[in-house]
Amino acid sequence: MELMKLILLPLFCMCFHGHCAGTAYPHKSKCTIGNTKVDCSHMNLDAVPTDLPQNITTLDVSHNRLKNLSSLHLYSNLMNIDASYNSLTVIEEDLCLSLPHLQSLNMQHNEVHLISEKDLKNCFNLIRLDLSDNRLKLKGEPFSVLKSLTWLDVSRNTLKSAKLGTQPQLPNLVTLVLSGNEISVLQKNDFSFLSNSSAFRVLILSSLSLKKVENGCFQTIARLSDLVLDYSKISLQFIPSLCEELAGTALRNLSLKNTQQVTLSNTTFQGLDKTNITVLDLSSNSMTKIGDGTFQWFPRLESLSLEHNSLKQLTKDTFLGLGNLRQLNLQKALIKSHSSSLPVIEDFSFHHLVQLEHLCMANTAFREITEHIFSGLLHLKTLDLSWSITGLKTVTNTTFASLQESPQLQTLNLTAMGINKLAPRAFSSLGNLTTLLLSHNFINQQLKGDELEGLSNIKEIDMSLNQQSISLTNTSFIHVPTLRTLKLGRALKGTLDMEPSPFRPLVNLTILDLSNNNIANINAGLLKGLYHLKVLKMQHNNLARLWKTANPGGPVLFLKDATKLSVLNLDYNGLDEIPLNALRGFFELQELSLRGNLLDQLHASVFDDLQTLKYLHLQKNLITSVQRVTFGVPLSNLTDLYMDHNPFDCTCESILWFSEWLNSTNVSVPGFPQSYMCNTPNAYFNRSVMDFDPLSCKDMTPFKALYILSSTAVLMLLFTAFLLHFQGWRIQFFWSIMVNRMLGSLKDESITEGRYAYDAYIIHSAEDRPWVERSLLPLEDEKFNFFLEDRDAVPGFSQLDTIVENMGQSRKIIFVITEMLLKDPWCRRFKAHHALHQGTNPSFPSETLLSTNFYQQGQLEFFFFI
Known part of the structure; x- marks a missing residue:
């Protein structure tokens, strides 16, 4: 045990306020200056630096060892100061006097104790003040001079009362944070100091141990609109009295997150019917039961969160009175324990929610989807059932029949619901659905097309991550021609080498994801007719053979019909060559990703049409040479280049142009120079491309001239040899003719006749x-x-x-x-x-x-x- 203490004690000391040694900021050697902002945090400073620019307006000196801020008078233009996490004990009287423009002062987590009016008397322009995590003791009326203050945080200061003054003050205050103090009773006059604060709206009382609220305590702040009681220890008897006191206020948002409300009855919130509450948060309360009629006091409620509870049942009257509700969050609201059965959601449980638009039931466990479970949701637009535990295995044409009463439903999320089969016309009752999410299921069948019949307005279908158990046919998508996004990553088995292509009916498709499917056999007509396709993802397949010159019938140019692409991902396909015409006509391509392949020698003009390229990913290939003739066009308008982890040949012929480009470009090159390493020659092995010396290539000029001359001489010699070999007799013949004629012309014409x-x-x-x-x-x-x-x-x-x-x-x-x-x-x-x-x-x-x-x-x- 003693040994365990010795091990844990240093770890505890290094982990303080959530900042552990593994995640702590390293100490900096100098301040970071940007325009009028200066960051001197995490520098272990004892005093504010005196050599900073005079015109700075924002200064961060947090996480140091400051004991005073006396040097700040040198920077009279300061508007924002962060001095949190230091050892400050007081606020200097002349601080605001020397900083007349100061608007924000953060002194969180210091050792400020006694604070009086004189400390803040000159802070007329202060708008935001954070004094949380100190040891405050108020003397007199310290905040009375802060006429412009809108945000005040005095949380975690061991304050015994919410009363911060005896006379009206802080006329412009909007938000007051009193969290984490030792306040147990809200007394009648606690907020009287805010009686003249006409702008006050937000009161945060989190992490308190409230036991009592006196009559009339909120009377002076009747304009209150937001009350936060998160993580407070509140008894079941406290809530009704609190609601009675809140009656008559302008309250609109009430947060009771993690306040230990295990059960709710139909009288818990009685009194709030006289308010205009529109948002109620009851999440993380370990709640097991909600009585019928509990929410009848919220006729104007628009958003209700019940997530992270332990409800066992929803009945047809659980949501009685919520006729105006727009959003209901039931994520992890019903859960199954090891010893209990699945919770039950009765038929017509949501029928009171006639205005509900968004229903989230993600990660919720319930027994089954019954015939009328979603009846009455007339205005529902989004239904999220993802990762829910139900008995659903097969989706039939009756599974979501109750949603036929929801003509506005646009998004249905069935991610990870254990679905293994889609029956014919499974979604025929959802004619207006635009988004259908079916990823992370176990669908194991051949899609013949009738499974999606009835989805006449569908725009997106996600069937990815289905254990590669779906096979396609020519008619798989014949009933969904409106589809624009189709995701089939890690979902397909079998071949796509069929005519016509399964995607031929999808004339409006703009996004197609076929990644992680081990696709090896396709034909040139795979994307035929997809003239609007913008994004194609085919990473992690096996397309190497298709682009080989030695492929029987030549390379398969399956991209030829998708020239409108803006994003093309072919990562990790084993590609070792790119056919010359594979990327022809892609004048709108902005992102090309070919990482993790085996590319080395590329055709000189293979990228010549990629004039609009912005992002190029070629990392983790076998590229040794980067020359202008190949990469000049795609790199001309680039924004980001990723070509790290390639075995570059750092010679003049291979890397000279690329080295000069890297050292002069404004393009973002992540990983440079650390991940751009030379592999050859030995002189540069395992050294950065940045170390390559371009000046060494200038010595090659005389050798280049000699090479040109010698090459020309050799070629001329070869030409002469072949000419003499094949046409020598002709040359000799004409030479003899010329000589004889010239000699003959010199003879006397008088003797020509007798010659x-x-x-x-x-x-x-x-x-x-x-x-x-x-x-x-x-x-x-x-x-x-x-x-x-x-x-x-x-x-x-x-x-x-x-x-x-x-x-x-x-x-x-x-x-x-x-x-x-x-x-x-x-x-x-x-x-x-x-x-x-x-x-x-x-x-x-x-x-x-x-x-x-x-x-x-x-x-x-x-x-x-x-």
Whole structure:
């Protein structure tokens, strides 16, 4: 036991007034200055700093060790001072004299004891004064000089009486807080000092041990509109007498939260029928029973809170007399203990609430939803049954039949009610419903469409978090074309790869949530027809294969029909690439989230259409390079960038532009620089991107020039090599022609006529030589002189020069055209082309087997076809 005390004692000492060591503010080294506001709190100061700007109007010196405020005279423009949680013992007499503009003074939790009129005599402009948690003892009329004060807090000061003065004062006071004092009796003249306070409205008497209220105690504050008695220990006999004293006041709001009112009878609030109370709070009272007719004294009540009680039953007369009620809060009002059965809500329990608009029964335990449980709620707009414990398992077309009398019902919250099935036309009686919340249930069925039939005005359906047990069909939403928001996160099983898409009828849909469904198979028409879709959430699925280039049939561009998107979430889908056209046409996209994927190399123009992007989430990917060509467009108008926890390659080629952008941008980059770390090279490993030195990249300029020159030289060399390889013979041919013509032009024209040494140059293939010798050579014996390359070529001369030279000395050129000739590369290319340039006039028909260019030259006159 002693050891336990030693352990708990330091923890108790560190936890004081709700500020534990784990959550305490750390001590600051200097004051925070912003415009005319200065924050010097939590600095362990002994005195107010004297080196602050002279024009400050707001000063926070709370949570220090101040014993006086003498230095404040240096700042005559001060209007608001927070000196709470210090060691101040008095309010200096000249404080308000040196601070003529002071309007708010907070001295909560100090050690102020004796306070008199002279301490506040110059505080004419003070509007708000907080003296709570001190040891106040009033001397004379200390508050009588505060003509402008509207809010006064003297709670937790061990005051024995609510009487703060003997003469009328505080003419403009609106709120008086007397909570946590030792007041047990409200005497007749306690509030006489407020008799001239025409603005007074709010009296807070929380955490008192009231035992008696004397006649006429509220008479001098008849304008009272708000009375708060929360957490006060009030006996059952005290409430009736209090209500009698409140009769005739202007009371509108009465709060009796946690005042130990275990049971209420039909006489508890008698007397309040003469008031105009519109708000009554009876929450957290461990209340077990409300007698019939208890609320008959509140004909004008508009809001009633009974939350956090332990009621066992509601009857048809529990709410008798509340015909004007607009809001009823029954959250955790009926609960089930381990030893008791479920509480009962009888039929017609709410039928007196003909004006009720909002009924909250969240976390309420009751036996069942009966046929007439909600009958009579003619103006109901919102019904919240979320997290309620009932016997409801299947929703049929009779479950909410009683709500057919509520034509204005717009929102029905059935979250976490243990529903496992929706029967056909389950909500057919709720034709005007706009919001249906069915999340956190156990719905396990295939939606065929007739389950939602009758919801002709529905705008939002939330079926998320249903244990992935709902499967869709082509007709699942055929009866709800007005739907604008559909949430199916962690609700679906089976495939969405169907034609037409289940969402095809939802032409007005603007928000679609398909997250956390392990979706792997969809087709390009998933969002077809959803031209108004603004928000698409598909995080935590398995879409990686669909965007792979290697996917059979190519990438599935399932976003192509939703170009009006403003928010797109594809987090944690295993994506390692984005197809080039996947984000084409998204000119209105403002938020793109791709965190937690495997993205690395991105196409240069993949984000080029995202000119309106404001928020980009790319954290926790494998991005190594951030270059202008890829990210220049999306980062140009960005508001927030999230790209932390990526393995950046801190080299000039990969990160130079991004590093310069980070150091110059006004965009918010959360986590920078701590979470933007380099992975490579070794010189920058595990260092921040901010440490990357852009100046080191300037040394690369000469190497870049050398690289360009060497690359150009290599390319030129390759080009020349390929040109010579494939077209060298042509170049050599034209060079020979040019040389021979130039040399020929230098000869004397007088000898040109006799320049022919041969009558004809015979061109034939080697295989046709026997035919030439047999058919053409005999003609030489008569009158012709032919040139045959095999016979007349001069030894030692190149074949090319021999052909060029002797063709020029031949009057005619004879082609012996055979199939072999056309296959011979020398004959087909060089010899034929050279013969082409030797001719002058066309003299043979175009039907020859040579190129059509050949018959345009006059020298080609003889052809032999074999």
